[in-house]
Amino acid sequence: MAFSWKEFVTVSMVLFAVIDIMGSIPIIVDLRTRVGHIQSEKASVVAMVIMIAFLFVGEEILKLIGIDTSSFAVAGSFVLFFLALEMILGIRLYKDEDPSTASIVPIAFPLIAGAGTMTTLLSLKAEYATINIIAGIIVNVIVVYLVLKSSAKIERALGANGLGVIRKVFGVILLAIAVKLFAANVKELFI
Template sequence: MVDFKQIITATMVLFSVIDIIGSIPIIVNLRAKVGHVQSEKASLVALVIMIAFLFVGDEILKLIGIDVNSFAVAGSFILFFLAIEMILGITLHKDDAPETASIVPIAFPLIAGAGTMTTLLSLRAEYEVVNIIIAIIINMVFVYIVLKLSGKIEKVLGKSGLGVIRKIFGVILLAISVKLFATNITGLF
């Protein structure tokens, strides 16, 4: 049953975890490296990954012997290192020069990453699936708009503005990673 309160709450939770606004500096950087980001493709692939994981994520984790808490803790480490990169302006992982940035790393893991997947499983425990799907679609529309306008956003904010946003959202992402870790670590013992 469609419940607007659930849709709004799920949309806001996913919006904060996906953090597409905080990812603008990463998207701009990737666009500078590869030249073009296919906004439609990235948004559509992320949408498919998220909806598929909503339905089969728990079963996939069980099949390979991983519980949701372990997945969440692993996701917290990924978010932690991404946040450190954003805050300190360093690169901790070496990427081979990608030919396109649409699917990897934008659709996965930037948009539909471990934090998003863990959040989807958590939301499924509390909300109706139809409301979560609507929340995912709302977020993907917003992601598409931001991806499409990332060049214009870069021009408006400038390098220093992007740097400030990157550091602010780095701290927010760091806090999300710590919360994700703290919430799920007790479930491992």
């Protein structure tokens, strides 16, 4: 249960790919133009609370409704797979109704702490120490906050092509994570 730099870096990178805050900049910019101001602090804190709470009680909630973690992980691998396809192919499978505010919904949930993030947290919990996962969550929330605060500047600096490249690279990483998650958990369903 000790802190490990290797685990911390791995967890941070996996969460960074799943949360995909850089790939979400076009969505964030679009929300900002539609609703005006985005409450970066509120969205970041709520997302962090959701992720840490789910890390500790997510497995118990699943047990309460009769779902084992392997089934949840396999289902989550499909969610990650489709998220990765969205990122790589530039299509939109998930459609959401128009938000009236842009802090808790849709930024904190489901953009930052969505189904993919929740699934990933449970999978990471099976392999890594909790302290390293919490540290990875905190680092990612700080990155999310900084990106939310400076999304317009980042968009201007990277341009549409730069954002597209980043989104596709993290899409491929996410696709690999989805395949690994599926392969590691699917055999448990048939035992």
